[in-house]
């Protein structure tokens with residue numbers, strides 16, 4: 295008899311799991327209440343990057359005169375932008391559906407929950423259905439945190455999901471939260487023409503990142519007229535009349551703007567999932583998992599943001615694939631566990647920021663001896679051709695063996711370029727392996743090769 299795998303949540307975690315398990319011979323049912331492709335396609339990764347692309351194109355138009363063209367920044371047409379986001383979302387959902395049906399995954403549109411350790415219920419437009427499962431995957435994702443003190447109204451006081459696009463372009467947006475999401479939205483709105491103030495709770499934006507990388511972003515923000523309010527923890531946001539919002543900070547500082555965006559993290563979608571009914575333990579709504587992504591109930595797995603691990607779409611997909619392999623009994627073969635410390639990540643500001651593996655600051659903090667090589671993009675011909683020589687490549691390696699331990703890139707296409715260092719970190723390659731590869735000229739990758747020399 296075929297293993298029946300029932301997955302709740304059709305985001306990157308759920309649909310990657312579904313296709314892999316189906317390919318390995320499972321009978322797969324995938325339940326999604328909204329869009330197959332998940333919040334990643336509908337609310338998070340894709341619409342945010344599509345809006346950033348519009349902002350980048352606009353700021354590029356402001357610079358083209360330097361490249362021998364006549365051009366000028368134009369205003370953003372929010373109605374056209376809205377159509378574009380909807381078209382991208384339709385295209386992506388259709389390709390996810392095509393992929394799932396090509397693997398004979400049964401897709402059910404409805405709200406899923408656990409009715410018992412091996413029983414899943416689904417509420418659909420046609421009524422209630424119950425499905426027995428050999429294994430269950432919970433991949434219901436997360437949503438933006440909406441704190442009581444913020445008085446979010448979706449009009450002037452916003453969460454990220456109110457921004458795709460907002461009904462009017464904010465004249466002056468106050469962004470609360472200087473993590474990855476906060477800084478991406480600062481960049482997005484600044485490049486579309488809004489004035490922006492960023493409320494930073496510590497003394498550095500991106501507090502988890504390499505200080506040198508964060509400093510590069512801060513100086514870019516300041517050069518572009520973004521105001522940084524450092525060491526300021528917001529504790530209330532409210533409206534003052536029709537057109538003004540007021541952000542109060544714990545130390546008494548006050549910022550006024552036309553709009554505020556609250557970007558202070560997310561919370562898991564697990565309230566109505568029936569975790570207790572099936573005996574699944576949770577921790578503040580997240581489902582703790584072991585190395586195989588199993589909850590405390592061995593045949594119930596959790597993937598993606600719900601697992602409380604690194605909240606990235608790429609990580610969710612990899613977790614989904616690993617779960618499929620484990621549920622289909624592939625633990626015996628050389629099956630690598632997911633190493634979260636080797637996941638590459640990027641911040642889509644301009645310049646982009648990307649990193650993977652061991653950071654220089656963390657190596658020093660741990661007293662670990664490392665070799666650090668840093669090459670500015672200014673030395674690459676392609677950067678001059680692009681008229682954009684901001685940023686650098688930094689590679690962290692083991693001084694004894696040359697094995698690449700990590701790296702950071704700040705600059706154009708950093709999110710693409712980091713892949714070379716990520717492959718090296720994951721596979722134990724050395725700096726010589728990178729340096730001896732013949733890369734294309736002229737490209738920004740040449741700075742990578744130089745840093746690996």
Ligand SMILES: Cc1cc2nc3c(=O)[nH]c(=O)nc-3n(C[C@H](O)[C@H](O)[C@H](O)COP(=O)(O)OP(=O)(O)OC[C@H]3O[C@@H](n4cnc5c(N)ncnc54)[C@H](O)[C@@H]3O)c2cc1C
Nearest residue numbers: 303305307327332333334338339406435598599605606607
């Ligand atoms: C603004 C923003 C930008 C981001 N940008 C990036 C990026 O550029 N790159 C990156 O790697 N990560 C990015 N992330 C993170 C990324 O979006 C998440 O890590 C990723 O979506 C997690 O995937 P998932 O499968 O866990 O869940 P999701 O993508 O959240 O999908 C979960 C799905 O489950 C469904 N669901 C929930 N409950 C039920 C239920 N009871 N029954 C049926 N269906 C249910 C939901 O409708 C949803 O479709 C971003 C996050 C935010 C907030």
